[in-house]
Amino acid sequence: MDKLVVHGGSVIKGVINISGSKNASLPILAASILTGEDCIIRRVPDVSDTNYMIQILSALGADVERSSGTVRICCADIADEAPYELVRRMRASICVMGPLLARKGRAVVSLPGGCVIGDRPVDLHLKGLQALGAKVEFEGGNITLTAPDGLRGAEMDLRGENGPTVLGTDNVMMAATLADGITVIESAAAEPEVLDLANFLNAMGAKISGAGTRRIVIEGVKELHGVEHTVIPDRIEAGTFMAAAALAGEGVTLNRVNRDHLKAITAAIIKSGHKVEFNEAGNSCFIERGETLQGVDLTTAPFPGYPTDMQAQMTALLVTTPGISVIRDTIFPQRFMHCAELKRMGADIRVDNGNAIVSGVRRLSAAPVMASDLRASAALVLAALNASGSTEISRLYHIDRGYEHIDEKLLMLGAKVERVQV
């Protein structure tokens, strides 16, 4: 099990490329189940979550090749039961459910277990698939969906208590591409990753309109075909490096970004006093640490609001920003595990009922800390960058789930980090 040692206090500067989006790649890889032809997907980040998805597809019978960020998948002959041993490792495996059901008329996927960032139900996924005519049964920890006579288009509202569902929208959208008739998803998730999936499906021959808005309309087609697609840049990886540059940077340029996906993150970083400038094309940005800094109030919200997946990293930036910051997570109100670890490094944070109240301190000091989930571990790496002393972050496998070569990218920027095998 690897750990990361971050020697605090070094300045970061230079240029890096942002990888393809993990959260766009996962449903897009799963969507290749919808055709028996070759799908070629570029800029798939080399992270363990995409590896798990590829292992699941291989176990289902897909022929998969991966090299230099390009994945070729052919699902000519595919089974309908996703193996528990692989599915249990990653909650996002649930997004094979919609495409398997549409292609095979049956899908068996194990019910995702608990998750450290909060209770993560799948009721909205099932509500949508049931509206399309699927029969749902639970047995032995598995969900079995059947639609022996095919799926039928339907109108549905997928809004949950905490807003829309990203993977739920994806699952229903994928299933509806091959349903008979028209499906309307109201209160759909509008995240850029949903739009990227819709673009992938449309290139396969699907008829989807409205993706990227709260109302998606899908006209079912008889079959889909093979496609080539390049995944969008990872806005959360970009945001994480923007926060790192604000914390410890003397001028960092991030290439291969999309300005339109980064508006809320950019606004928060500028509000706390740092400089963020995009080039005219909006695909490269320059971040420099500011001189007059101030705390900010942040509330996470579905896109285009401030993303929950950037909540922990922004908290890491704000713990050493003068003044009071109040951070509220409305999507995952329990997603504050990083705060206990940041407090071990000297942060002044009070977590109360879905809010973190942060009083900025001058500097953190190194301490052995433990990563609890993907974004929490990124927050610890950021905090360690300008803490005094060397911080050891254990359970690094969490960060490897979603950040491609994070230690190498930080080294390229001049940070002093070491990956140590224990």
Ligand code: EPU
């Ligand atoms: N929800 C329900 N019922 C459902 C599904 C979701 O009540 O059937 C609730 C959730 O409990 C949560 C809210 O709806 O309160 C939103 O959850 P959502 O379904 O949108 O989450 P997801 O689709 O499972 C994706 C990302 C997460 C990201 C969330 C929110 C992927 C692979 N995962 O998860 O990313 O936090 O959307 O934006 O796309 C991460 O990358 O670190 C990560 C956790």
